[in-house]
Amino acid sequence: MLWRKEWVMKNNLRVQRAIKNITQAELADLIQVSRQTINTIESGKYVPSTVLALKMARVFNVRVEEIFDLEEGD
Amino acid sequence: MLWRKEWVMKNNLRVQRAIKNITQAELADLIQVSRQTINTIESGKYVPSTVLALKMARVFNVRVEEIFDLEEGD
DNA sequence: CTTTAATGTCAATTTTGCTTTACATTTGTT
């Protein structure tokens, strides 16, 4: 049997926001997306584009990998 | 006048591939996308998802920011 | 020069990101 790994992406946006003490709406404004976009990304409903990931990393002064993490699972 | 910055994302996938000496097809296979997906990302036709960016970073053993870079411009 | 591997590109389609609007629920303050 040949196995292809499945990956799920997790994120710690809530934590990052908490550290900087900004709301979803404020983050949305900073990276120029809708508040719902932040909300749904944060709750893992969908995977953002790399542009958004890079913008967020800039806002929080961290590397992309410190916010988004690939984990094994389906 | 209030200015909202426009960003374009560049990538150096060709270079990263060259360093590892792998083809577009091989990279596609490694991260489980179609060869065309690699080709069009590489040529800047569209922006990949964060999952793909993370997978590529893993393949090349670099940070996402070392492959993808936000630059000012429209 | 001829063949093969690698890359470019196009069209058609499916899937997913992201938007807007709107409303419901939770959390925090006074």
Add this chain to the structure above:
DNA sequence: AACAAATGTAAAGCAAAATTGACATTAAAG
């Protein structure tokens, strides 16, 4: 308790990502 701010959620729609298949062009090798 009452009110406001923050968050959750849902539907509808558009735009962009990603797929498949097919074919053309450009390297690279024999």
